[in-house]
Amino acid sequence: MLEMVVCVKQVPDATEVRIDPQTGSLIRAGVPSIMNPFDAHALEAAVQLKEQLGGRVTAISMGPPQAEAVLRKALSMGADRAILLTDRAFAGSDTLATSYILGQAIKKLQQERPVDLVFCGKHAIDGDTAQVGPGLAVRLNFTQLTYIIKIEEVNLQERSIQVHRKLEGRREVVRGRLPALLTVERELNEPRYASLPALIQAMKAPITVWGKDDLEVDPSRIGLKGSPTSVRRMFAPPQREGGEILPGSPREAALALVKKLVESNILSG
Amino acid sequence: MGKEEYRDVWIFIEQHKGEAAPVSWELLGVGRRLADDLEVELAGVLLGHNVSHLVKEAWAYGADKVYLVENPLLEPYRTDPYNKVIVELVRQYKPEILLLGATSLGRDLASAIATTLETGLTADCTVLSIDKETRCLEQTRPAFGGNVMATILCKESRPQMATVRPRVMPMPPRQEGRQGELVRVDIPLREEEIRTQVIQIIEEKTAAVHLDKAEIIVAGGRGIGSKENFALLEELAQVLGGSIACSRPVVEAGWLPPEYQVGQTGTTVRPKIFFAIAISGAIQFLVGMQTSDVIVAINRDPEAPIFKVATYGIVGDFREVVPVLIEEFRRVLKK
Numbered sequence: 001m002l003e004m005v006v007c008v009k010q011v012p013d014a015t016e017v018r019i020d021p022q023t024g025s026l027i028r029a030g031v032p033s034i035m036n037p038f039d040a041h042a043l044e045a046a047v048q049l050k051e052q053l054g055g056r057v058t059a060i061s062m063g064p065p066q067a068e069a070v071l072r073k074a075l076s077m078g079a080d081r082a083i084l085l086t087d088r089a090f091a092g093s094d095t096l097a098t099s100y101i102l103g104q105a106i107k108k109l110q111q112e113r114p115v116d117l118v119f120c121g122k123h124a125i126d127g128d129t130a131q132v133g134p135g136l137a138v139r140l141n142f143t144q145l146t147y148i149i150k151i152e153e154v155n156l157q158e159r160s161i162q163v164h165r166k167l168e169g170r171r172e173v174v175r176g177r178l179p180a181l182l183t184v185e186r187e188l189n190e191p192r193y194a195s196l197p198a199l200i201q202a203m204k205a206p207i208t209v210w211g212k213d214d215l216e217v218d219p220s221r222i223g224l225k226g227s228p229t230s231v232r233r234m235f236a237p238p239q240r241e242g243g244e245i246l247p248g249s250p251r252e253a254a255l256a257l258v259k260k261l262v263e264s265n266i267l268s269g
Numbered sequence: 270m271g272k273e274e275y276r277d278v279w280i281f282i283e284q285h286k287g288e289a290a291p292v293s294w295e296l297l298g299v300g301r302r303l304a305d306d307l308e309v310e311l312a313g314v315l316l317g318h319n320v321s322h323l324v325k326e327a328w329a330y331g332a333d334k335v336y337l338v339e340n341p342l343l344e345p346y347r348t349d350p351y352n353k354v355i356v357e358l359v360r361q362y363k364p365e366i367l368l369l370g371a372t373s374l375g376r377d378l379a380s381a382i383a384t385t386l387e388t389g390l391t392a393d394c395t396v397l398s399i400d401k402e403t404r405c406l407e408q409t410r411p412a413f414g415g416n417v418m419a420t421i422l423c424k425e426s427r428p429q430m431a432t433v434r435p436r437v438m439p440m441p442p443r444q445e446g447r448q449g450e451l452v453r454v455d456i457p458l459r460e461e462e463i464r465t466q467v468i469q470i471i472e473e474k475t476a477a478v479h480l481d482k483a484e485i486i487v488a489g490g491r492g493i494g495s496k497e498n499f500a501l502l503e504e505l506a507q508v509l510g511g512s513i514a515c516s517r518p519v520v521e522a523g524w525l526p527p528e529y530q531v532g533q534t535g536t537t538v539r540p541k542i543f544f545a546i547a548i549s550g551a552i553q554f555l556v557g558m559q560t561s562d563v564i565v566a567i568n569r570d571p572e573a574p575i576f577k578v579a580t581y582g583i584v585g586d587f588r589e590v591v592p593v594l595i596e597e598f599r600r601v602l603k604k
Contacts, residue, residue: 012413099384125534126413129392134348134380143464144348146377162468167373168481170285172345173469180464186527228389228426232407234417237552240559243580245571250585254593257565257581262601266541266563267485267509 038121485511492547550575
């Protein structure tokens with residue numbers, strides 16, 4: 001029996017976020033929220049292991065109350081229960097404070113039953129830092145296994161897991177001790193679509209909500225106060241200077257382009 | 270302990286089988302400027318087994334000092350021993366800044382170190398500078414999918430840690446024969462304390478490797494229309510000795526595998542020439558290629574944002590433009 005936790009994050013659908021050209025500010029109104037795509041692969045991995053070896057999958061998310069939506073999605077995809085970590089005191093947490101809060105929540109779960117595996121997406125598409133997963137592994141003192149594209153074996157007798165990791169220009173086959181934390185790549189699996197009955201059930205399922213008073217958290221280590229990094233300022237990205245549009249028919253423009261590139265010597269050497 | 274006790278700028282020298290990741294040298298270039306602004310030393314941190322040949326390389330790229338930790342257990346890379354060694358080095362020598370490449374290895378390690386040390390870490394910085402008054406590192410990175418830039422500070426915790434993607438910073442000039450100091454440190458490691466074993470390493474000649482090293486990139490977007498139409502782009506890439514690439518919708522459509530994707534969620538590239546063909550130029554895409562030397566945009570829509578960053582733009586259908594480019598380049602390059 002495997003005890004597994006999957007961390008899921010609600011993110012704005014990045015393809016829909018726009019910047020106001022006049023004010024340079026973000027237009028977030030009406031931008032739909034989705035489950036971070038990599039987290040769907042993380043959840044699928046846990047559910048598949050449960051189907052093979054038996055066990056339980058707990059989905060956990062930290063965010064505003066509306067992040068409940070991604071937990072319902074997790075339930076519809078096969079998670080057995082869902083926990084929402086939400087509190088005004090958590091707001092403004094950077095990755096260090098976030099991994100601390102998630103870590104304290106998972107430690108609370110561990111009092112009930114020890115956790116064998118924690119899954120995270122390789123990164124969230126909004127922050128794009130890839131820091132919370134490894135940070136959480138340190139918090140929990142779990143074996144850290146990042147960028148997973150294949151889970152070859154989970155051996156409960158030996159308390160080990162064998163995985164394939166994707167790095168630049170190479171893959172690694174790694175064997176690690178349990179308990180372990182995995183951050184997963186898209187290539188790992190194809191997340192399932194929830195069936196209609198599962199969707200209906202997920203809509204009705206209870207979701208556990210924990211705030212700061214439900215966890216053993218040091219108030220100086222959460223939220224803005226617990227975050228060593230702070231944003232000094234935000235600004236519109238610097239625009240690269242636009243160049244020239246080559247005039248004429250497509251053929252004329254193409255010939256002009258070749259001439260310019262050849263003359264600039266950029267193609268030599 | 271006060272932050273004033275922390276001095277010097279450290280760069281993690283990433284290596285695999287004795288070969289350094291070029292981003293390490295790019296970071297020494299940035300680090301040199303930061304160290305000069307702070308009037309402190311620039312040090313490389315080099316871990317591995319039989320890697321001392323990289324010490325003089327680090328000096329040549331600007332390091333005043335190299336901390337070298339050699340141990341058979343440090344090859345190949347594993348999170349546990351690397352984290353342990355660097356955390357101990359930081360505790361002993363107290364750098365104020367520690368930079369790592371935002372490679373898979375660098376990200377895996379950076380977050381483990383920062384969490385163990387309980388300090389701040391900023392991912393994927395595109396600009397790093399020093400606030401002269403406070404001596405703080407100003408870490409600027411794209412946020413919200415690249416729609417805005419955010420400047421982040423780590424005011425109190427030390428070291429201030431940041432990662433930078435390969436090819437975002439220019440490669441500094443190599444100064445042959447430049448000398449520095451070597452500090453060999455022995456940190457005892459035991460296999461039993463390391464929770465992973467690398468069973469096998471499979472080297473792959475994937476497009477990604479090729480992509481971030483390619484000098485010429487021919488990239489196509491959703492407007493290419495089909496997998497088959499990429500043959501035309503491949504032909505152009507071939508004539509120019511370049512590589513093909515694409516934007517995110519192409520990967521989502523399954524026309525090309527993810528290794529070919531340029532942009533915020535793909536690879537950051539900095540080629541001599543970047544052809545953006547039938548790519549509208551969403552900001553998430555632009556952040557991955559806008560430091561290219563020359564950008565050529567080919568698009569039917571004269572209003573496409575890509576033209577705002579393009580060095581040269583051609584308004585037209587790629588099916589009419591690209592064949593002319595292939596034919597003409599072939600003629601002038603005599604291929």
